[in-house]
Amino acid sequence: MINFHKDHANLVNVAFVVFALLSTGIAVAPALTLTETNAPLPDMPVMTAQERRGLEVYVNEGCMGCHTQQVRNIEMDKTWGSRPSIPADYYYSKQRLNVWQQSPSVLGSERTGPDLTNVGVRQASSQWQYLHLYNPRLVVKGSIMPRYGWLFHEVDSADVKPGDVVLPIPADKLPDPGRKVVASAKAQDLVAYLLSLKQAPLPSGVQADAFLRTPGAGGEKVAAAAGEAPAVDGAAVFSQVCAACHQQDAKGLPGAFPALAGSSVVNQEDPTQMIDIVLGGYNARASEGYGPMPPQAEVLTDEQIVAVVNHVRSNFGNNAPPAKIETVKAERAEIAPQTMLP
Amino acid sequence: MAGAAKAVLVAFATVTAHGAMAQGTAPPGWWSSPGIIGTMVLLGIVLFVAALIITARVSSMIKSMNGLNSAQPEAGPDPDGGHQPEYRLKGDELGGSAPAQDAKQLVMRATSEPGNPLVDEKIYSRTRLDVPQDLRKLVIWFLGASAFWLVFGTLVGEYLGLKFVWPDMDHVSWLSFGRLRPVHTNTVFWGWSSMAMIGLGYFVVARTSATRIYSYRWAWWSFWLINAAITLGNICLMAGINNGGGEYREYIWPVMLLFALGLILTFRNFYATVKRRKIAEIYVSNWYLLASLLWTLVVATIGYLPWYQEGLGETVIQGYYMHMGVGIWFMTFTLGLIYYYLPSALNKPIYSYSLGVLAFWTQVLFYTLIGTHHFIFAPLPWWLQTVAIVFSVGMFIPVFAGTANFLMTMRGSWSAIGKSYVLPFFLVGVVYYCVGSSQGSFQAMRFTNHIWHFTDFNVAHSHMTMYGIVAFILWACIYAIVPKITGREPAQLLVGAHFWLAFIGVFAYTVSLMAGGTVKGWAWIQGVPFIETVIETRGYWTWRAIGGSLMFISHLIFVWNFATMVRSPRAAAREVLAVEPVAA
Structure with a gap:
């Protein structure tokens, strides 16, 4: 039996071997496996x-x-x-x-x-x-x-x-x-x-892993979702998606991003053009220095679009009648049938 | 201290208020989750210790005030005998009525109010160790460099903390947040903590092996190599040259190689010194010191070799590297230092030598396996995450073994804590060792990770450990040893100022970030828009900046104290000559 209290060489050797073995098992070996199995998704664009x-x-x-x-x-x-x-x-x-x-x-x-x-x-x-x-x-x-x-x-x-x-x-x-x-x-x-930072689509037929529920908080939410679709909060969608450019007060940034408050497009009685712009993007005001609006068809669901469109149409001093989800569905099918969200 | 306690209460009232507002439908099981309960208990421990210290202070203050009041009636009838003594001392029997003289300077200090309750007179360290000139110089230089890096590193940290509140403080690329953040972490890691640890370690190996250091040349080489690594590494980072952004792995490999060479030399030097020890047994401190140097070299090698680090292989290594950097290098080495400096400061042996050995082997077993707990719910293998969580909980064994051992060593000497300016640092370090490490274990659990991961809570945890544990223990060791080898002590009032500013500062710092992190995590779970959580955290960041400022001021005081302890003998001698014989 080694006496660690007196044998410095073996104390150091054993400590080294134990640590090296544990480190190999917990770090180097799994890292090596991940390195060897490292491969791109088939539909992933190559990094330029x-x-x-x-x-x-x-x-x-x-x-x-x-x-x-x-x-x-x-x-x-x-x-x-x-x-x-x-x-x-x-x-x-x-x-x-x-x-x-x-x-x-x-x-x-x-x-x-x-x-x-x-x-x-x-x-x-x-x-x-x-x-x-x-x-x-x-x-x-x-x-x-x-x-x-x-x-x-x-x-x-x-x-x-x-x-x-x-x-x-x-x-x-x-x-x-x-x-x-x-x-x-x-x-x-x-x-x-x-x-270029976009989640690439999984190969067809491969199901993405489900999100785990948050214990406590998530439980009720998911239970509610099982019964009926939860109401989408248009104000939340606005501040998460739209406000970055159009600003929280919807007044835009002069010369860069147009205002939604008081906008003639927003206040049209017929919401179709507004929904088209949200779905497919817009670049008609480049001459005024405004940048192109990126399409949101892949970002937002129909429910989110109708909620946020109605939020904008009835707030910030705007006053237009609410849009219907049927319009969004119809326009999405027309504009980009390939970008349907589940 | 009372102020800090109040701040905590306010902070927690705020948390609960926010929680109540944000939740709407409060999830029922939340407060009963083991991770949350555990963390609350730990915070309670810190508050309890603080309350204990305050109560002791207040009671001694009241006692001394009573003592002053009862000083007069003492001349009255003796309560025991009931009769008036015929002869009473007048107080001038020995000296007569002539003014007192102290020609041989036997009196160190004279005071007319011996029981000042606010700043207790501490016992002066009278022990002078006969240390070889070479060793003394080496230790002082290592500690001096570490003090420099402490001030530099925390100045950067302070500046970064202010940037959370005033993001437009400057627009200089070299001072931008992304570049300076690793400068702060790497400097306090490799500069302050590591240099101080190695310097203190040199003294321990020489002393406990009853021999001289094997090679001073190697020691100086390692001193310059490590300093060069930190200087070059920081310049690189500020110039925008970064290894890959992995925490504590930001120095590019040629720079880290200099640091590793310094460690290799230090290890060989320590080992050769232990090898030629004059006593049969290897003192347990040396187990920790030798092992942590050797293990850290393994960690650095694994961290920087490229062949298994493509894709998420790098992430596995990152989790391993950053946790081993903390647990295997700083924690293990610092524990080794406690096993020597704590008993030596108390002038008694460690409570249980075997418990120290148990803690050693469990430290390597449990600590090594828990790196992936920094990536819970990340796309890393689920088994790796589970192992990390299970062994994080296993960390309770070495942590409790160590804490129990240190507290039992202090037991019976509690009164000494009030009389020493070294032991309070040890006490805080040991309490934080228990609290900070256990809190980390709780944070590793999947539920608590939901709320706290990615929030400021992480930053609170790392300051609780690297500062509450490592920095406090290092200061304890420095204040314990430097006066003994230089023969000069710092001003006690300033050591006290250092202690209280650092303690209150780190408490405010951690509690505000823990509260802010909890609020933020909850808001994220509720789906609150991200930018609103940023705006909401600003108040907590302000408190953090205040705590951080107190900490930084305490470091300036520490440097002053250090300078007092090591100023040149000639300057000190001149001062002694200038002092008139003290009149009482």
């Missing part, structure tokens, strides 16, 4: 070189200090994606970057800011992404995210070259009225990466 450079910016600026990229398999994470994340989702984003930098820890451990798993779907507008990176509080009032001013240049209006990405900053928010803010290559890479 620009998106990959954007990922490097994401790592070097330490974005994962505040943003997670994992939809956990619990009900509360439904906000961040339509299904729980699976290992294959990370095939492209978690490869070793280069000799100096390892596979990025994009899953994160703090959600000081929102989860970004599906941000390319949720905030598909590149205009919004640029403005938000340049000064988050331009578009989200209560945000505490840092400004990333060093990813942008200020140039004289005369020096703007064709092909430059000029930010649609409202005139009163410009640092200098005679100048323009232009996105650097790094900012363009980063935005390309952020817009």
Whole structure:
């Protein structure tokens, strides 16, 4: 029998062997299995070189200090994606970057800011992404995210070259009225990466894992859902989806995102055009400097669309008769039959 | 202290109020979940200890006030005998009426109010250890560097805490939140804690092996290697060069290699010193120190080798790495330090040597397997998550074994705590060891993870452990040993200021973030829009910044105290000469 109290060599050896064995079993072996079985989903778009450079910016600026990229398999994470994340989702984003930098820890451990798993779907507008990176509080009032001013240049209006990405900053928010803010290559890479963050569809026939209920809180909710469809809160959908661009007061951001308050489209008696815009996107006001509105057909269900449309039509000083879900269903079938949500 | 207790009550009243408002239909089983009950009990323990200290203080204050009042009637009739003594001492029998003199400077300090109840006179450390000049210099340099990194690292932390409240404080890329956050964590980890641990460890191995350090050259090499790693690593991070964003793994490998070389040299040096010990037995402290150095090298190697880290392989390693960094490096090493410095400060042996050995083996068994509890509900294998949760609960064994051992060692010496400026640091460290570690176990459970994961609660937990446990124990060890090897003590009032500011600060810090994290987690479960939860947390972040400021001020005081303890002998001697013989 080894006497650990007197035999320093064996004390150290045994401690080493025990720890090395435990570490191999709990860390190296499962990590090796996950590495060997690492493969992309069949319908996953290949990461482009620009998106990959954007990922490097994401790592070097330490974005994962505040943003997670994992939809956990619990009900509360439904906000961040339509299904729980699976290992294959990370095939492209978690490869070793280069000799100096390892596979990025994009899953994160703090959600000081929102989860970004599906941000390319949720905030598909590149205009919004640029403005938000340049000064988050331009578009989200209560945000505490840092400004990333060093990813942008200020140039004289005369020096703007064709092909430059000029930010649609409202005139009163410009640092200098005679100048323009232009996105650097790094900012363009980063935005390309952020817009590429979308949950890829699972292969046909494969069922996504169900979300686990929250004990206590979830129980009643799910029980209610079993009886009849829960009423969708249009105000909540508005502040989660629409308010990012159109702002919480629906007054928009002059020059960047149009106002919904008092909008002629919103106040039409017939809601069809408004529903079409929500479903399929809109780019008719580019001449006024407004960015294109990304389509929401894949983001929102019919129930959510009718709820949010009616919320907007009856609030913010607007006064239009409510839309019906039948209109939404009919328009969705017409616009994009392939993007039906279950 | 009373202020802090009040703040806690206010904070919890707020939590409950928020909870009641937000829930609408309150889920019935919530408060009876074991994780929640356990956490509440733990908070209760801290409050109880705080209340105990306050009661003791207040009662001694009342007693001393009574004592002052009854000083006059003492001249009255003797209650025992009932008769007036014929002769009473006048007080000048020995010295006569001439002014007192102390030509040989035997009196260290004179006071006319010996029982000041607010700032108890502490016992001066009279023990002077005869330490080789080389060792003294080495320990002081390691501790000095650690004190520097403490101030630098927590200055960064303080700045980051303010950014939560004022996000537009600056727009400089090098000072942006994403880049500075790892500078704060890595500096206090590898700079402050690690440097202090190694410095204190050098003293322990030499002392408990009754021999001299094997190689001072290696020791100095490791000193410069580690300092170089932290300096270069921080410059890289601020310049936007990051290994991959995994927590505590943000330094790129060439930088971390310097740190690892420093650790290899330290391990070989410790091992060679223990090997040539003059006594048969290896003192249990050295078990912890040697093992934690060796294990940390394993952890660093596993963390930085690339072959199994594609895809979610990296995530498994990240969970393992960050938890082992804390549990195998900081916790294990710090426990080793307690096993030497606590008994030596109390001048008695550790309560149970075998319990220390039990805690050692259970530490490695349970701690090693729990890294994945940072990724509960993540797309990692379910069995890995379950193992992590089960063994997190198993952590109660080493934690309770350790806590019991330390508290039993202190038992019978409670009165010494009030008389020492070192022991309160130990007491707080040990209580936080119990509370912070157990709280971590509770947080690993699936239900509590629902509410708390991803919220500020995590940040509260890491400060409860790395600060409440590790930093407090390190300060205890530093205040215990440095005066003994330099012969100079810090001003007691300033040590007290350091203690109370740090303690109240970390309490306000953790409680505000725990309350804020709970409110936030609940709001997320209810489906409250994300930005509203950000706005709602701002108040808690303000409290956190206040707590953090107290902590930072206490570090400045600590540096001043450290400078007092190590200032050059010549300066000290000059001061002694300048002192007039004390007149009583």
